[in-house]
Amino acid sequence: MDKNIRICIIGGGPAGLSAGMYLEKKGYENYVIYERNDRVGGKCWSPYYNGRRYEMGAIMGVPSYYAVEDVEKFCGITHDGPKLNRNYKDGNGNVIEPFARTLGNIIKNPWLLKMKKQLKTFGELLETKYKGYDVNGHRGVAEGRYDGYAVTPGREKVQGVNPNLKDLAMPFKDFCEMNGVPLVQKIWIGPFTSFGYGYFDEIPAAYVLKYLDYQTCMNFVKVNLWTWKNGTQYIWEQLNDHIKHPAVLNSTIEKVERHDGKVFVTVNGKVEEFDKIIVTAPLHIPNKRADGQKGMDEYFDVRDDEKELFSKIDYERYDVQAFLTKPENHPEISYYVFDNMVPERLGRLMVYYRRWRDEIDQVITTYALRKHKNSKEIPYEECRQMVQDDLKIMKNPAEKVINEWSVYYFPHVFTEDYAAGWYDKVEAMQGKYDTYYAGEVMSFGDMDETAEYSRELVDRFF
Numbered sequence: 083m084d085k086n087i088r089i090c091i092i093g094g095g096p097a098g099l100s101a102g103m104y105l106e107k108k109g110y111e112n113y114v115i116y117e118r119n120d121r122v123g124g125k126c127w128s129p130y131y132n133g134r135r136y137e138m139g140a141i142m143g144v145p146s147y148y149a150v151e152d153v154e155k156f157c158g159i160t161h162d163g164p165k166l167n168r169n170y171k172d173g174n175g176n177v178i179e180p181f182a183r184t185l186g187n188i189i190k191n192p193w194l195l196k197m198k199k200q201l202k203t204f205g206e207l208l209e210t211k212y213k214g215y216d217v218n219g220h221r222g223v224a225e226g227r228y229d230g231y232a233v234t235p236g237r238e239k240v241q242g243v244n245p246n247l248k249d250l251a252m253p254f255k256d257f258c259e260m261n262g263v264p265l266v267q268k269i270w271i272g273p274f275t276s277f278g279y280g281y282f283d284e285i286p287a288a289y290v291l292k293y294l295d296y297q298t299c300m301n302f303v304k305v306n307l308w309t310w311k312n313g314t315q316y317i318w319e320q321l322n323d324h325i326k327h328p329a330v331l332n333s334t335i336e337k338v339e340r341h342d343g344k345v346f347v348t349v350n351g352k353v354e355e356f357d358k359i360i361v362t363a364p365l366h367i368p369n370k371r372a373d374g375q376k377g378m379d380e381y382f383d384v385r386d387d388e389k390e391l392f393s394k395i396d397y398e399r400y401d402v403q404a405f406l407t408k409p410e411n412h413p414e415i416s417y418y419v420f421d422n423m424v425p426e427r428l429g430r431l432m433v434y435y436r437r438w439r440d441e442i443d444q445v446i447t448t449y450a451l452r453k454h455k456n457s458k459e460i461p462y463e464e465c466r467q468m469v470q471d472d473l474k475i476m477k478n479p480a481e482k483v484i485n486e487w488s489v490y491y492f493p494h495v496f497t498e499d500y501a502a503g504w505y506d507k508v509e510a511m512q513g514k515y516d517t518y519y520a521g522e523v524m525s526f527g528d529m530d531e532t533a534e535y536s537r538e539l540v541d542r543f544f
């Protein structure tokens with residue numbers, strides 16, 4: 083492709099900014115990133131309280147975040163944040179020890195022994211029966227192939243045929259049961275459901291395992307995690323400062339028209355002409371599952387195939403509240419509440435995060451899901467009240483909400499559409515209308531998978 087083409091990138095989140103970085107590394111310097119907010123970072127949002135930053139969005143990474151590491155190297159920064167630690171409570175606020183940590187306790191507990199055995203089997207199955215399960219993106223999976231880059235420091239290109247991969251379309255719960263390892267869900271659920279990614283009876287195993295591949299999940303178990311002192315937003319602020327063309331802020335794209343081999347973008351009252359466009363903003367088109375949200379069809383001249391595919395996208399309603407707590411009510415650590423991570427307890431507090439380990443008045447953040455495919459969506463206000471009530475039950479009452487959002491979260495498709503080859507159809511459309519699709523739905527809703535997908539997109543098409 084001609085290195086001088088003019089490229090428009092919609093969105094100044096991890097996907098859009100890394101697309102800019104990788105384009106630039108490949109010699110494409112004629113790009114413009116438009117961001118509708120007055121800040122970059124998207125769902126990496128780290129506001130200030132008393133001079134320190136807390137997290138309203140992304141919090142952590144793991145050592146296999148290779149694309150994030152690329153950004154760190156590009157900007158000369160590192161993961162220098164407070165060490166994460168956590169404990170567990172039951173639904174009544176009692177501290178529990180679900181994974182007895184001493185060998186003596188493990189031997190006494192037959193359930194734990196069984197789980198450890200299943201975990202070992204699961205690790206072996208992923209390596210053998212499901213070889214290729216963990217490459218970034220979903221190309222070929224529904225057809226029993228893998229095609230992408232390995233999750234290794236060298237990110238080697240890997241390709242192969244493995245018909246077993248088709249199993250990844252089924253919900254994770256069914257996938258685990260079919261493979262005789264149902265108990266491993268008790269480990270995977272912590273960094274999955276409580277992080278807003280939905281319930282195992284509805285989410286295809288592919289999403290669960292591409293994000294929480296075995297190695298990544300074990301990093302969570304061992305609390306081998308990265309955080310950033312100035313928040314995850316800082317990573318993207320730094321990247322924005324280091325790329326040649328920082329994002330143009332306060333710029334909502336109002337209209338996109340594609341014809342005559344050009345892309346005409348209306349932004350800030352002007353029509354700009356481009357050769358190609360990379361969309362990292364939500365691709366979804368409102369339908370009965372995702373009504374009420376601004377969809378791509380509201381500003382794009384969407385074509386029939388785009389309409390058909392993107393109307394299949396669903397997303398999670400994930401609520402985050404930042405509460406101010408008095409020193410006497412500080413939780414001494416962050417807590418996971420496993421009892422509340424089931425669809426029957428939709429809307430309840432699943433995890434709360436204490437970021438700084440000192441006694442200054444501080445912010446704790448709470449997380450709840452409001453939607454499960456088989457139940458009625460819980461209204462935001464109701465959910466917020468339930469969370470506040472739960473904090474009292476957890477013996478960490480907090481009165482004052484200083485920040486909150488309900489976020490368009492983890493766009494994905496369900497089993498039926500995944501198995502019918504949704505991803506291969508979208509991948510086949512890459513470039514068709516001078517348009518490239520990136521961002522969360524194309525891989526997974528975390529900062530590294532989205533940035534890594536942008537790397538591959540640039541590698542494959544530019």
Ligand SMILES: Cc1cc2nc3c(=O)[nH]c(=O)nc-3n(C[C@H](O)[C@H](O)[C@H](O)COP(=O)(O)OP(=O)(O)OC[C@H]3O[C@@H](n4cnc5c(N)ncnc54)[C@H](O)[C@@H]3O)c2cc1C
Nearest residue numbers: 093095096097118124125139140141142335363527528529
């Ligand atoms: C509460 C929470 C906790 C999370 N925890 C973690 C975590 O611990 N670790 C992790 O790796 N990830 C985590 N994530 C997920 C991670 O933040 C996202 O997956 C990641 O930010 C996605 O990047 P993106 O660029 O694809 O999308 P986004 O971050 O959503 O960025 C998209 C950008 O596009 C802009 N935009 C949208 N429409 C337009 C338009 N029409 N014109 C111009 N601009 C537009 C938006 O304003 C936004 O800035 C968390 C997210 C949340 C909300």
